[in-house]
Amino acid sequence: MNAPTALNHLLPQVNLREVPTALLDALKARFGDQLSTALVVREQHGRDESAFDVPPPSAVVFAQNTQDVSDAVRLAAQYLVPVIPFGVGSSLEGHLLAVQGGISLDVSRMNKVLSINAEDLTVTVQPGVTRKQLNDEIKSTGLFFPIDPGADATIGGMSATRASGTNAVRYGTMRENVLALEVVTASGDIIRTGTRAKKSSAGYDLTRLMVGSEGTLGVITEVTVKLYPLPEAVMAATCSFNSLADAVNTTIQLIQLGVPIARCELLDENTIRMVNAHSKLTLREGAMLLMEFHGSPEGVKEQVQTVQDIAAEFGGAAFEWAETPEERTRLWTARHNAYFAGIQSRPGCKAITTDTCVPISSLADALLDSVTEAQEAGIPFFLVGHVGDGNFHMGYLIDPAIPSERELAEQLNHQLVARALKLGGTCTGEHGVGLHKQGFLVEETGHGAVEMMRTIKRALDPHNILNPGKIFSL
Amino acid sequence: MNAPTALNHLLPQVNLREVPTALLDALKARFGDQLSTALVVREQHGRDESAFDVPPPSAVVFAQNTQDVSDAVRLAAQYLVPVIPFGVGSSLEGHLLAVQGGISLDVSRMNKVLSINAEDLTVTVQPGVTRKQLNDEIKSTGLFFPIDPGADATIGGMSATRASGTNAVRYGTMRENVLALEVVTASGDIIRTGTRAKKSSAGYDLTRLMVGSEGTLGVITEVTVKLYPLPEAVMAATCSFNSLADAVNTTIQLIQLGVPIARCELLDENTIRMVNAHSKLTLREGAMLLMEFHGSPEGVKEQVQTVQDIAAEFGGAAFEWAETPEERTRLWTARHNAYFAGIQSRPGCKAITTDTCVPISSLADALLDSVTEAQEAGIPFFLVGHVGDGNFHMGYLIDPAIPSERELAEQLNHQLVARALKLGGTCTGEHGVGLHKQGFLVEETGHGAVEMMRTIKRALDPHNILNPGKIFSL
Missing domain, CATH: 3.30.465.10 (Uridine Diphospho-n-acetylenolpyruvylglucosamine Reductase; domain 3)
Structure with a gap:
């Protein structure tokens, strides 16, 4: 008998419900080739970008229209079996995992x-x-x-x-x-x-x-x-800083002034290196803001002038422009691939991704202390941020085979979230709660609010068949 | 014995629940002078700007802090008595009326x-x-x-x-x-x-x-x-048109072009007359757009130029500027008082106010046909519109003592809402459902969605004590 490890509290609670053969037969009769029970298909639908490992669903229904979805849910309801909606599987928080068993409902063919x-x-x-x-x-x-x-x-x-x-x-x-x-x-x-x-x-x-x-x-x-x-004029630029703090403080000031900037993204020096390697770019290695301005030609000019003035106050280098639409696309594609660049920088790793969002005036406090903590802990990580919103992501790059690395990442994440909550922020700006942030949700909003969510869930889904076990336990 | 009149289906369903003396005693013990059972206070809290007539609540609690609210609700819950929150009583849809009896919970002293x-x-x-x-x-x-x-x-x-x-x-x-x-x-x-x-x-x-x-x-x-x-630059202007259609079409085009106009309000000729009389202004009598532009000085100039060009295409007169902040305030105060100007134009009247909002491309269809219908019916009305949002209000000015006037107004409103829903719009852009639009809500969103609302209500308020009888019957 194994003693529980220290890690157990970090793993999703798996509590498989039975999927009766009668349901699978009924689904087969209704959906024919739109139903798959092949292991490879089920496995592909039983994981996402999260770092959890859970048995796959018992079957996958490929819905082609609303009636398909309705019929699949109705059958699952009849047998009290969980239904987990599936798109492209890009969730970072374990939303797609069949922690209570059930069937995956793939809507990717509903693509009109x-x-x-x-x-x-x-x-x-x-x-x-x-x-x-x-x-x-x-x-x-x-x-x-x-x-x-x-x-x-x-x-x-x-x-x-x-x-x-x-x-x-x-x-x-x-x-x-x-x-x-x-x-x-x-x-x-x-x-x-x-x-x-x-x-x-x-x-x-x-x-x-x-x-x-x-x-x-x-x-x-x-x-x-x-x-x-589509804006009449679009201009994109990068601006390097001597420190993360300078880049963050530039952001805070431009938001407080109400500059209607369209994109304001932060990357740290290390992440720039990962992105350069992954996307074959030559961005200057240092803390960097990637920005985009939308508006009329005059309006964009005004925004750029304001932001350049602010950046200069914080020692920002001259803007480097992405002049053509192609260059802009290349820049933003590289930014969007930062997550994958991070993963690639440590072969075989998994990323434990943080997602706090804080009021803009607290961004420096939230971000800089968390970076220092991670550096002191010696864990490899990437850092990207939708900093104009006060939202940033650290991705702790762990070896999934080494439990102490996951434990360390989770501990750093916990400290980071606790800091954000204390500053009036949220544990998740955009990824959702899923499996991973359920404890944080209670810390953030309190038992009363989570109990209200549970009450709504129980009322609208009395048999708990719709993606059960996510957001909160029930 | 009186036979039911044709009007009955338009009146709120009044179904008074008992307010036990024990509750009033408990409230008195807890709230002392913060509780009033004086008829004049209760009557003042038992009506709003809607045209309904319902018995007042049994008592009014003046809450001074959250704990007061919590204690008042807890006591009411104990006796299963309705609680109706009250601010300044400006609702237009009967939200404040004690249709199932109960107590009014006045939060106006919580004003910090x-x-x-x-x-x-x-x-x-x-x-x-x-x-x-x-x-x-x-x-x-x-x-x-x-x-x-x-x-x-x-x-x-x-x-x-x-x-x-x-x-x-x-x-x-x-x-x-x-x-x-x-x-x-x-x-x-x-x-x-x-x-x-x-x-x-x-x-x-x-x-x-x-x-x-x-x-x-x-x-x-x-x-x-x-x-x-606060925007660096603010400019406000009025622009007169030869027809409502021209004013509406100007609006549609400027929204479709994405002009970031801050305010874009429509008044018809008749309403301008009412506003002039009420606010002692001399606005040109004709269909009019009242507009405001916010931004940088350059940005505002660009917006104004674009809108002037569009207005000119539709025969709009030259812009008349509200040059000073005082003039602007006067203009917008007059606009905000259009409702009261309408009421004043027919002494003793009540306004039955419509509130549809439609996708912008359908604004002309929704608005012009409704105006024609009202004109043909010969009912006095005012017309104001947040037309930049596709939202407009007609206020049918009825004599509450003449049932046929209310019947006519309700019939016109029904036609107007039916038209808006057919065009993909909503029965209420901003006033809420209250008592008056419950039938329309079902028409708009369907029984299934309203039933989901009811399910949520039953789950969160199992004894139906929070402002019961509003939005939907229960």
């Missing part, structure tokens, strides 16, 4: 753009449409969809985790950009939340209750999001 | 600004702080709070109804501007939702579930909202 309402600056898509696909398909309208988590995630998954990314400082997150949803409830019913109107006071905000609910309250089958006119 | 975090662009206030008071108290910071419903409403009430106003086209509504809340639940517990971080993916979005819940899920006792730097 359903209606482009360019004159209203809205588009309605199926949940499996990815953010890059969406922008490709609306290119001719002169509009774009700004939300851009690192991965080419699905719009459904981005809604479910309340995702954001580099453009959020100007355009907001999924919270601000989802107008309406179609959702399949725990009983398999199909409901609509919201309309295409820009604002509404019509009853409870079910749209925003579903956004960020991580698949635990319903399966998203349609999403209407806002679009924005 | 608790903490100004200027460097984070946030402020935390008690729910009884009004929007004008808030802006007065933060004046020295160089920041402002933009959300401005017509009345000088409380921040608590504005949160509860998901209010907006003239600035929403640029700054969003309470939905986008409330960061965090303190809430007293149906059992009297005190919870916190959200943090001061700009974004978060930490569990269900309880903040936005409470915003717009009209006092039915909890009593708001603290609100943290976003602030904005």
Whole structure:
């Protein structure tokens, strides 16, 4: 008999429920080739970018339309079996893991753009449409969809985790950009939340209750999001600093002045090195802000002037411009791949990713002390930050075979989150709670608020079949 | 015995629950002078700007802090008696009426600004702080709070109804501007939702579930909202058109082009006349856009140029500028008082106010046909619109003593809402559902979504004591 190790409290609680053969037979009868029980398919649907290891789901249903989703949920409900929605598997927090067993409901084939309402600056898509696909398909309208988590995630998954990314400082997150949803409830019913109107006071905000609910309250089958006119002028630049503190303080000041910067990203020297190696770039090795400015030609000029003045006060080097659209794309692709650049820098490693977000005036306190702690601990890490929002990520690069490394990473993460909460911040700016941040959620919001979440969950999903075990235990 | 009149279906369902003397005694013991059972006080708390007539609550508790609210709710819960939160009584939809009896919980004495975090662009206030008071108290910071419903409403009430106003086209509504809340639940517990971080993916979005819940899920006792730097340059102008259609089409085009206009308000000729009379102004009598532009001096110049060009295409007259801050204030005060100007234009009347909001491309269809219908019906009305958002209000000015007038107004409203819903819009852009729009809510969102709202309500308020009978019947 093994004694529990010190690590046990960090691992997800696995508590498999039975998946009766009768359910698998019923799914097979209903879905035919759209159902797979092949191990390789199940394994691919039983993991994500998180560092957890959990048995795969018993089957995968590939839904092609809302009725498929409804029928799959209805059958699962009949047998009280968990259903875990799946997009492209880019979650970082274990959202996709079948910790209570069950079936994976893959919506990646529901990938049609359903209606482009360019004159209203809205588009309605199926949940499996990815953010890059969406922008490709609306290119001719002169509009774009700004939300851009690192991965080419699905719009459904981005809604479910309340995702954001580099453009959020100007355009907001999924919270601000989802107008309406179609959702399949725990009983398999199909409901609509919201309309295409820009604002509404019509009853409870079910749209925003579903956004960020991580698949635990319903399966998203349609999403209407806002679009924005492509800016007349776009300029992107990098600026190097002598220290992280200088880069952070530049950011704080430009946000406090209300500069409508579109992107304001921080990378530390070490991460720049990883990104240069991964993306074959030659960015200057030092703390760096990657910035983008959107607006009219005059407006952009004004923003750039203001930010250059502030940066100069903090010893920032001259801006280096990404002059052409191609150079800009190369720069932002490299930034989006920073996570993978980090992983690549230590072959075989897994990343334990932090995600705190703090009020902007506390960003220096939150970020610099956490970096010092990690350096002193001697753990390899990358550091990227949507610093314009007060949100930054450290990725502790651990060898999954060495328990003490995970323990150390978790300990550093805990210190970092505790600091952020003390400063009025949140444990997760954009990745969600999933399995990994459940303890932090209670620390952040208190037992009363989490109990209210549980009460809502119990009311809307009385048999706890929708992605159970995520956000909170039940 | 009276036969039911044709009007009955339009009146609120009054179903008084008993308020036991034991509760009144317990409240008296706990609250002393903070409790009033005087008829005049109860009557003042038993009505709002809506056109309904309902018996007043049995008592009014004047809460001075969160503990007062918690204790009052706890006592009411013990006796299963309804509690109706009250701010300044400016609701237009009957939110404050004691349709199931109970006590009014007046939070207007909870009117302290608790903490100004200027460097984070946030402020935390008690729910009884009004929007004008808030802006007065933060004046020295160089920041402002933009959300401005017509009345000088409380921040608590504005949160509860998901209010907006003239600035929403640029700054969003309470939905986008409330960061965090303190809430007293149906059992009297005190919870916190959200943090001061700009974004978060930490569990269900309880903040936005409470915003717009009209006092039915909890009593708001603290609100943290976003602030904005006062724009470097502000310019306000009016522009007259030969027809409503021209004014509306100008608006549609400037929104579709993404002009970041701060305010874009429409008034029709008749309403201009009412406003001129009420506010002693001499605005040109014709369909008019009232606009405001915020930004850098250059940015404002660009916006103005673009909008002037568009307006000229639709035959708009030259802009007339409100040159000084005093003139601007006078103009916007007059706009905010348009509702009262309308009421004053027909002594003794009540206004039945519509509140649809549609996707911007449908604004002309929604608005012009509704105006034509009202004109043909021969009912006096005013027309104002936050047209930049696709939201407009008609106020049918009825004599409450003449049932056929109310019937006609309700019929016109029904046609107007049906049209808006068909165009992809909502029955209420900013006033809330209250008593008046419950049927429309079902038409808009469907039985399934309303049933989900009811399920949440039952779970969070099992004895249905928090502002019962509002949003939906239960």
